[in-house]
Amino acid sequence: MKVFIAGLNHKTADVDVREKLAFNGPRLEEGLIRFRELPEIQEAIILSTCNRVELYANVSDTLKATESLKTFLSEFHNINKGSLDTALYIYNGTEAVRHIFRVASSLDSMVVGEPQILGQLKDAFDFALKKKTTGIMLNKLVKKAISVAKRVRTETRIAENAVSISFAAVELAKKIFTDLSKKVCMLLGAGEMAELAARHLVSNGVKEVVVSNRTYERACDLAKEFHGRSVRFEEFIQEMARTDIVLCSTGAPTYILTKGQMQKVIKERKQRPVFIIDISVPRNIDPGINDLDNVYLYNIDDLQGVVDANIFERQKEAEKAEKIIEEEIDTFLKWQSSLDSVPTIIALREKAEEIKRDELSRLLNKIPQIGEKEREAIEYMASAIVNKLIHPPTTVLKEDSEDRDVLIATIKKLYGIDDEK
Amino acid sequence: MGVLLFELALTFYFAATIVSIIELFKGTKITSKIMLLLAGIGFGIHTICILYRYVVAGHIPITNFHEATSFFSWCIVLIFFLLQLRYKISLLCSFVMPVVFVLMLSSSMLPREIKPLSPVLQSYWLGIHTFLAFLGNAAFALASGIGTMYLVQEHYVKSKRLGGLFERLPSLQILDEVNYRLITLGFPLLTLAIITGALWAESAWGSYWNWDTREVWSLITWFIYAIVLHARLVAGWRGKRAALLSIIGFLTILIAFFGIKLLRKGLHVFL
Numbered sequence: 225m226k227v228f229i230a231g232l233n234h235k236t237a238d239v240d241v242r243e244k245l246a247f248n249g250p251r252l253e254e255g256l257i258r259f260r261e262l263p264e265i266q267e268a269i270i271l272s273t274c275n276r277v278e279l280y281a282n283v284s285d286t287l288k289a290t291e292s293l294k295t296f297l298s299e300f301h302n303i304n305k306g307s308l309d310t311a312l313y314i315y316n317g318t319e320a321v322r323h324i325f326r327v328a329s330s331l332d333s334m335v336v337g338e339p340q341i342l343g344q345l346k347d348a349f350d351f352a353l354k355k356k357t358t359g360i361m362l363n364k365l366v367k368k369a370i371s372v373a374k375r376v377r378t379e380t381r382i383a384e385n386a387v388s389i390s391f392a393a394v395e396l397a398k399k400i401f402t403d404l405s406k407k408v409c410m411l412l413g414a415g416e417m418a419e420l421a422a423r424h425l426v427s428n429g430v431k432e433v434v435v436s437n438r439t440y441e442r443a444c445d446l447a448k449e450f451h452g453r454s455v456r457f458e459e460f461i462q463e464m465a466r467t468d469i470v471l472c473s474t475g476a477p478t479y480i481l482t483k484g485q486m487q488k489v490i491k492e493r494k495q496r497p498v499f500i501i502d503i504s505v506p507r508n509i510d511p512g513i514n515d516l517d518n519v520y521l522y523n524i525d526d527l528q529g530v531v532d533a534n535i536f537e538r539q540k541e542a543e544k545a546e547k548i549i550e551e552e553i554d555t556f557l558k559w560q561s562s563l564d565s566v567p568t569i570i571a572l573r574e575k576a577e578e579i580k581r582d583e584l585s586r587l588l589n590k591i592p593q594i595g596e597k598e599r600e601a602i603e604y605m606a607s608a609i610v611n612k613l614i615h616p617p618t619t620v621l622k623e624d625s626e627d628r629d630v631l632i633a634t635i636k637k638l639y640g641i642d643d644e645k
Numbered sequence: 646m647g648v649l650l651f652e653l654a655l656t657f658y659f660a661a662t663i664v665s666i667i668e669l670f671k672g673t674k675i676t677s678k679i680m681l682l683l684a685g686i687g688f689g690i691h692t693i694c695i696l697y698r699y700v701v702a703g704h705i706p707i708t709n710f711h712e713a714t715s716f717f718s719w720c721i722v723l724i725f726f727l728l729q730l731r732y733k734i735s736l737l738c739s740f741v742m743p744v745v746f747v748l749m750l751s752s753s754m755l756p757r758e759i760k761p762l763s764p765v766l767q768s769y770w771l772g773i774h775t776f777l778a779f780l781g782n783a784a785f786a787l788a789s790g791i792g793t794m795y796l797v798q799e800h801y802v803k804s805k806r807l808g809g810l811f812e813r814l815p816s817l818q819i820l821d822e823v824n825y826r827l828i829t830l831g832f833p834l835l836t837l838a839i840i841t842g843a844l845w846a847e848s849a850w851g852s853y854w855n856w857d858t859r860e861v862w863s864l865i866t867w868f869i870y871a872i873v874l875h876a877r878l879v880a881g882w883r884g885k886r887a888a889l890l891s892i893i894g895f896l897t898i899l900i901a902f903f904g905i906k907l908l909r910k911g912l913h914v915f916l
Binding site: 245396398400403478493494495496497514517518520522526528529644 | 769798803805806807811815816817818819858880881882883885887
């Protein structure tokens with residue numbers, strides 16, 4: 225039983241690789257179930273966000289698991305294994321535990337300390353729970369990761385003045401427009417991060433929010449939330465003549481706004497600047513439009529540049545967080561090795577039960593004349609003796625003592641418990 | 646006394662320039678304050694210097710090239726501090742102070758003696774015309790400084806590398822707005838300077854327009870800024886294009902200002 229993680233993130237793979245490997249919408253369920261059904265995998269969770277795709281598993285043979293996982297990924301996403309090798313990182317055991325703790329605590333995020341990843345991890349976990357692909361180990365691991373993340377957040381200043389994609393977007397908007405109170409923001413699609421960015425913009429004074437979505441009803445609902453207007457998806461380009469900030473996060477597989485279209489828009493706007501944030505993966509807006517004057521286009525990778533400096537400043541806080549994580553790794557590993565004592569306890573109990581059964585049947589065969597009451601009393605006494613005898617060793621095994629490995633070995637020897645069941 | 650005041654002002658501008666360059670590369674709140682303080686003291690001394698010369702000479706001290714360059718520098722610093730009151734773009738100092746210092750340095754190397762005023766210049770137009778012209782050109786000078794800042798900031802935002810000055814530079818919108826304000830301030834001043842110049846020419850030489858080299862260059866400058874404003878209002882030429890044009894405009898002014906002096910041609914020979 226080993227924690228096993230394979231994944232890729234913004235550091236190891238560009239957006240064009242990540243978008244190919246993402247488990248979006250219905251693909252997530254299919255992917256999760258197929259991943260779980262691999263013979264080498266005992267438990268499975270898939271975390272797929274804009275910045276990372278990670279597969280968590282409980283495996284017994286990491287080498288076999290790695291191979292079978294790579295084959296699975298390349299088949300599932302129709303991507304050749306070679307390009308996987310450069311993007312993919314594999315962790316197991318302690319390294320894997322450290323990795324998931326760091327991810328949950330947002331130490332591995334594009335913007336260190338941004339809180340969204342924790343929510344995304346929770347969602348991924350809940351989904352896996354619903355699909356019953358997890359077990360005792362991953363359940364414990366993710367729960368622990370969440371509690372570690374909370375501890376990091378309260379004990380360090382890493383999440384203070386939290387910089388996230390959405391926050392970075394607001395900062396940039398202020399460097400383009402200064403005063404957001406006369407600006408109109410358009411929300412294209414219903415990506416959670418875009419929505420969050422829109423909320424940030426509203427709390428920073430944006431005058432109006434316009435929502436457009438392929439599903440018009442969804443646009444109307446969102447518009448209500450923002451006290452804004454909804455626009456049919458076919459009309460969003462016309463609407464851009466009146467919007468200063470565009471947040472785009474649709475699930476479209478291609479560009480929904482081309483350079484030529486944008487040229488017309490900016491002309492109609494009399495060159496009034498537009499700030500476009502495309503946080504969709506795959507990208508929804510032609511990257512070429514950034515070449516147009518007074519058009520500022522940022523995609524999700526570009527926003528990384530915005531926050532690199534902050535990452536540096538947060539280094540010290542991150543170091544504190546790393547210490548917390550090391551402590552927590554220890555507690556998790558102790559728990560994990562306590563799992564190893566469980567089979568011993570079970571074997572011990574089985575052995576005792578076996579002896580009890582044998583001795584009882586022998587005795588009862590010798591004195592068949594006794595009544596039902598006496599019989600029950602004898603059985604009760606046998607159970608009590610067995611329980612009382614095995615209680616102390618069981619307790620010791622469950623305890624988190626340092627020499628438990630030795631104890632496990634000793635008990636096995638004393639009671640003649642075979643490792644081979 | 647006059648020399649001492651001038652040298653003192655020059656020294657303070659020099660110090661301010663040094664600090665403004667440090668501010669550019671390793672700016673802190675302290676360097677910013679020192680820079681503004683030095684420039685402020687320099688400006689104060691410079692003002693006294695000009696007033697002193699006015700009293701000694703008995704007329705507005707914009708009658709030779711030394712005085713003109715000095716007065717031009719003074720106008721630039723004046724408008725900088727006026728802008729500072731409203732917009733607080735301290736970093737502009739780093740873009741403007743070196744120009745002011747170079748202008749003052751060239752002024753210091755030009756003959757400084759106060760000569761009796763030639764009859765042509767003995768007119769109330771002297772003060773009005775020159776003051777309007779230099780104030781207008783100073784506004785254009787600052788517009789080009791702001792334009793440069795715009796281009797720098799735009800480069801950061803476009804290239805998505807937000808290091809360096811990004812944090813300390815104002816937003817693109819502010820820079821564009823200030824650039825526009827400065828041009829809308831400079832343009833009427835230049836227009837009035839040309840009109841008063843024409844009136845003065847009529848009274849001095851009997852003709853409103855003589856196709857004198859400076860007149861021609863002023864007209865060219867006027868057209869450039871007319872285009873800047875027109876393109877902005879009609880075709881929405883803002884941002885990068887406006888910034889570029891404001892820099893080109895100011896380069897034209899500099900060419901006109903120094904080039905004519907070197908050629909020593911035309912009716913404006915005294916300046």
